[in-house]
Amino acid sequence: MGLGIGIWQLLIILVIVALIFGTKRLKSIGSDLGGAIKGFKKSMGNEDDEPADEQRRLESDDDDAEFPEQKKKNKSRSG
Secondary structure, three states, X not given: OOOOOOHHHHHHHHHHHHHHHOHHHHHHHHHHHHHHHHXXXXXXXXXXXXXXXXXXXXXXXXXXXXXHHHHHHHHHHHO
């Protein structure tokens, strides 16, 4: 029970798809799909770099978090 699709069947399917969608639409679909794959690969590649960037940012940020209540207290003490 082999489901062997030959080259002729693939060519017939390609011609039918080209007739239905048109070559311009197929070209735009292909470029959109390629851009999506490229963006996905880029985001997957950048994911490895994110923890190192986050760690560097945290190490360079020596200041403690300032909350609005602390700012009010600091202003009243300095003034």
